[in-house]
Amino acid sequence: MAEKNTTSYPKEKINILFLENISDAAVMHFKDTGYSSVRKLGGALSEDDLAREIKDVHLLGIRSKTMITPRVLDAAKKLQAIGCFCIGVNQVDLKSATQHGVVVFNAPYSNTRSVAELVIGASIMLIRRIIDKNNAAHKGIWMKESRGSYELRGKTLGIIGYGNIGTQVSVLAESLGMKVLFYDIITKLPLGNAQATKTLKELVGQSDIITLHVPETIQTRNLVNKNLLRQFKKGSILINYARGEVVDLEALAKSLQDGWIGGAAIDVYPSEPEKNGEAFQNPLQNLSNVILTPHIGGSTEEAQYHIGEDVSNKLFQFLEMGITLGSHTVPALDLPIQEGTHRILHIHRNVPGVLSEINTQLSNHNINILGQSLKTNEEIGYVVLDVDKKLSEKALDLLKKVKHTIKARLVY
Numbered sequence: 001m002a003e004k005n006t007t008s009y010p011k012e013k014i015n016i017l018f019l020e021n022i023s024d025a026a027v028m029h030f031k032d033t034g035y036s037s038v039r040k041l042g043g044a045l046s047e048d049d050l051a052r053e054i055k056d057v058h059l060l061g062i063r064s065k066t067m068i069t070p071r072v073l074d075a076a077k078k079l080q081a082i083g084c085f086c087i088g089v090n091q092v093d094l095k096s097a098t099q100h101g102v103v104v105f106n107a108p109y110s111n112t113r114s115v116a117e118l119v120i121g122a123s124i125m126l127i128r129r130i131i132d133k134n135n136a137a138h139k140g141i142w143m144k145e146s147r148g149s150y151e152l153r154g155k156t157l158g159i160i161g162y163g164n165i166g167t168q169v170s171v172l173a174e175s176l177g178m179k180v181l182f183y184d185i186i187t188k189l190p191l192g193n194a195q196a197t198k199t200l201k202e203l204v205g206q207s208d209i210i211t212l213h214v215p216e217t218i219q220t221r222n223l224v225n226k227n228l229l230r231q232f233k234k235g236s237i238l239i240n241y242a243r244g245e246v247v248d249l250e251a252l253a254k255s256l257q258d259g260w261i262g263g264a265a266i267d268v269y270p271s272e273p274e275k276n277g278e279a280f281q282n283p284l285q286n287l288s289n290v291i292l293t294p295h296i297g298g299s300t301e302e303a304q305y306h307i308g309e310d311v312s313n314k315l316f317q318f319l320e321m322g323i324t325l326g327s328h329t330v331p332a333l334d335l336p337i338q339e340g341t342h343r344i345l346h347i348h349r350n351v352p353g354v355l356s357e358i359n360t361q362l363s364n365h366n367i368n369i370l371g372q373s374l375k376t377n378e379e380i381g382y383v384v385l386d387v388d389k390k391l392s393e394k395a396l397d398l399l400k401k402v403k404h405t406i407k408a409r410l411v412y
Contacts, residue, residue, distance in 0.1 A: 009410070012036045014319070015056050015078070020044050020063035022085045023308030029316060043275055051075040059315050061085055064295070065274060070096040080409070081318050083311040087111060087298065088243075089328050090216055098329040098379045101347035101406035105314040105326050109164055110306040111298030115213075115241050116168035120176070122265035122291055123152060123209050126237045131263070131289050153177035158207030160200065160223075161214035161242065162188045169211060170194045181207060185219075201231045209237045216243035226251035235262040241297040244268040253283035256290065263289035267297045322384050322411050331375035331382045338371045342392035343411040346383040349404040350376045358383065361398045367391045380406065 011034040018026060018040040030038050044065035045053060054060065054076045061083045062068070068082060073096050082092060084106040097104050125131060128149045136143040157173045159166045159182040170180045170191050180194040183203045190196060197203040200223075204210055210232065214220045224238065224247040232238070238261060240247050247266070255261040266284060272295060273280050284290050298307075317323040322345045325334050330347060337343075348354045355374055362369060362385075371386035387395045392410060399408045 014058045015039075016059045016061070017041070017053065017057045018061035019066050020085075022061050022063065023304040025305050025308030026061060026083075026085065026312035029309065029312040033316065047072060054079060059083070059319065061311065061315070062091065064088065064091055065272075066091060068092040068097065073097060073100045073102060076100070076102070080407075081105065081315055083315045085304075085307050085311050088215065090243075092328075094328055095379075098377070099406075101330065101380060103318055103324055103330045104328045105311055105318075106328070107307040107310040110310045111300070111303035112165045112168050114300040114303040115165050115297040116172055118267075118297055119165075119169050119211050119239055119241060119265075120152075120172050122239055123157070123173075123211075123237065125291065126239075126263035126265060126289060127152060127155070127209065129263070129289055131291055155179070155208040156181060156206055158182070158197075158203040158210040159194075160184075160203065160210065160212050162190075162194075162196075163213060165241075166211075166213040167191050169213070200228065204228060204232045204236070207233060207236060209239065211239040212242040212246055214242050214246060216245050221245045222248045224248060224252070226254070229255045229261065232261060234260055237261070237263045237265075239265045241265075241267045244270045244272065249283045253287060256284070256287050263291075265291040265293070267293045268295055320411065324382065330380065331377050333373055333375050333382060333384055335371070335373055335384055338386035340389065341370050341386035342389050342395075344385045344387060344392065344396055344399060345407070345409050345411055346385065346399050346402070346405065347407040348381050348383070348402065349406065350379055350381045351404055354381060354402060354404050355383065357402050358385075358399060361402065362387070362395055365391075365394060365398060367395045367398075 014035055014037060016030055016035060016038045021042045022040065027038055027040055047067060047069055050072050054072060056078055057076065058078050058080050060079060064086050068091060070093055079102050081103040084092065086106060087108055089104055089106050092104055094104060133143045154177060156179045159169055162182040162184040166182060173180050174192045181197050181203050182194055183197050183200055226248065229251055252264060256264060269282055284292060314326050322343060323334050324330050324332050368388050369385055374381060374383045396408060396410050
């Protein structure tokens with residue numbers, strides 16, 4: 001039923017910009033539903049370029065390289081929503097986006113399997129020391145030996161961060177006969193036979209392989225530093241497919257050179273090139289038994305397709321119905337279509353009296369409200385109103401004049 005409704009604003013005039021080579025699944029989602037003004041660019045844009053490009057954009061799709069700063073949001077006069085086609089949203093200034101009434105979505109689950117599989121794959125490659133043998137073979141050196149090579153079965157995997165990805169890694173690891181320990185700052189229900197540890201020191205001291213699956217926060221910055229590395233079991237392996245700021249790479253390089261850490265797989269870095277082909281340097285290059293990959297943990301065809309579908313569907317539902325489930329900025333509302341009405345969205349500063357003024361203005365002009373929902377966060381309030389079709393234009397005009405209004409638009 002919802003698919004039959006169309007936005008009141010002509011679809012051909014709604015400008016959609018996708019950056020960083022976002023999956024064609026997202027592009028086709030909108031083109032197949034009548035949105036013809038869809039542009040897709042291959043790379044990220046600098047702040048200057050994006051500030052120029054975004055002036056007439058209604059929906060923006062990005063991945064992890066495009067930085068959405070307050071300056072960019074100030075320039076985005078028509079922007080309704082941002083879709084982050086990736087797991088995180090740390091590339092967006094969420095406080096500024098909230099203040100501008102811009103909805104921000106992401107895809108927290110769509111590439112979890114891709115990352116989890118790569119963690120297991122890297123674990124096998126490192127514990128078998130395949131990296132060193134591969135490098136030797138390429139140099140014409142034959143290294144057929146079993147010394148220092150082990151099976152995963154019977155080893156202990158320590159997972160730091162038992163969330164969407166950590167739990168999938170846990171299940172896969174157990175299926176290979178591993179013992180699984182995990183540490184999380186929030187109490188989590190273990191899957192299978194996984195066991196929670198009370199401290200990080202306890203986890204790293206007992207684990208043969210440690211894998212990180214935490215967000216980038218003040219608390220996790222340089223979480224793995226020289227002090228924690230000293231607590232690692234000698235010869236253990238570290239895998240970081242989480243966030244670049246979580247590991248002190250200089251300290252890790254020293255531990256690898258000293259032989260305390262037996263190997264590492266790193267996919268994310270504190271500083272990363274903007275584009276393919278740009279120079280890349282870090283302290284772990286040319287070290288033994290180290291896998292370095294260019295932030296491709298979730299980069300599979302399947303993951304990108306599912307991310308494209310997930311985020312574009314969230315953008316579409318907000319554009320056409322006002323649904324904000326999964327938003328990191330505007331409060332989450334999920335409302336069915338109200339037959340025989342027109343729907344208006346109103347985003348305002350969260351101060352006393354706004355809802356009262358909305359209702360008073362509509363009542364004074366004899367505009368009947370057939371459905372109304374309000375949800376707030378610390379910064380803003382989000383009201384969805386279903387009103388009489390004949391008076392919706394008048395209602396929209398009145399709502400735009402309500403004090404503390406940030407955005408108001410007629411959905412259908």
